[in-house]
Amino acid sequence: MALEARQQVCVKCGNVEFTDVTGDYDAVTNPGGYGSPNPDFGDFTPYTAEFFKPKEDTGVYTLNLYANPPGPDPEGHYLYIVNKSLLGATGDDIISGIWRVLVTLGTGTKYLTFFAYGDIAKKVNNCICNSDGEKIQLLKDLEAAKALYCCYKHDKAQKLIDKLYRDTAECCCCN
Numbered sequence: 001m002a003l004e005a006r007q008q009v010c011v012k013c014g015n016v017e018f019t020d021v022t023g024d025y026d027a028v029t030n031p032g033g034y035g036s037p038n039p040d041f042g043d044f045t046p047y048t049a050e051f052f053k054p055k056e057d058t059g060v061y062t063l064n065l066y067a068n069p070p071g072p073d074p075e076g077h078y079l080y081i082v083n084k085s086l087l088g089a090t091g092d093d094i095i096s097g098i099w100r101v102l103v104t105l106g107t108g109t110k111y112l113t114f115f116a117y118g119d120i121a122k123k124v125n126n127c128i129c130n131s132d133g134e135k136i137q138l139l140k141d142l143e144a145a146k147a148l149y150c151c152y153k154h155d156k157a158q159k160l161i162d163k164l165y166r167d168t169a170e171c172c173c174c175n
Contacts, residue, residue: 002032002038003022003032003033003034003038003039004022004032004033005020005022005032005105006020006021006022006032007019007020007021007022007049007103007112008021008112009049009101009112009114010114011094011114011115011116011118014084014089014092014093014094014118015081015082015083015084016051016081016082016084016087016094016099016114016116017079017080017081017082018049018063018079018080018082018101019077019078019079019080020041020065020077020078021077022034022041022076022077023075023076023077024072024075024076025037025038033076034076041069041072041076041078042066042069044105044106045066045106046064046066046104046105046106047064047065047066047104047105047106048062048063048064048065048103048104049062049063049065049080049101049102049103049104050062050063050101050102050104051063051082051087051099051100051101052099052100052101052102053087053088053095053097053099054095054096054097054098054099054158054161055097055158059102060086060087060088061082061086061087063080063082065078065080087099091119092118092119092122093116093118093119093122094116094118094119095116095119096116096117096118096119096120096121096161096164096165097115097116097158097161097162098113098114098115098149098154098157098158098161099113099114099115099116100112100113101113101114113154115146115149115157117142117145117146117161120142120161120164120165120168121142123164123165123168123171124138124139124141124142124164124168125139126168126171127167127168127171130171131171135167135171138164138167138168138171141160141163141164141167142160142164144160145157145160145161145164148160
């Protein structure tokens with residue numbers, strides 16, 4: 001079986017974790033992993049991950065996965081921590097919404113997505129607290145956006161996040 005490079009991306013503690021989860025070759029448990037008879041980690045160039053903010057077509061940061069790579073964990077996974085400031089965060093969280101990541105490995109490319117909602121969740125919570133609970137619908141909308149993302153309805157989830165940004169901007173003391 002040929003190499004099947006796999007990656008995952010998520011938000012954790014305000015930063016973004018990008019992980020190459022391809023792992024080490026094993027004829028039985030991971031025939032698509034790195035190592036003989038497949039190529040090793042580092043054999044294909046380039047290997048990059050370009051991050052795109054929600055609804056934008058210009059990347060804000062490109063991670064070169066071969067520049068100072070972390071050592072692999074016991075399963076052969078490579079974990080990269082992308083500081084939120086590299087993705088344009090000026091506060092505690094990156095902008096909320098559906099982010100895209102363009103992964104380029106050699107001549108192959110693919111997109112991954114991840115859902116960030118820490119920024120808007122703080123705004124929603126402030127609005128609810130400052131309204132004595134009358135703005136509880138904002139929390140329901142945020143939960144609906146999360147559910148839509150999980151159901152691969154990314155456009156609908158992003159529309160709800162955009163609505164939440166508008167609705168929280170109108171809230172007293174929310175910004």
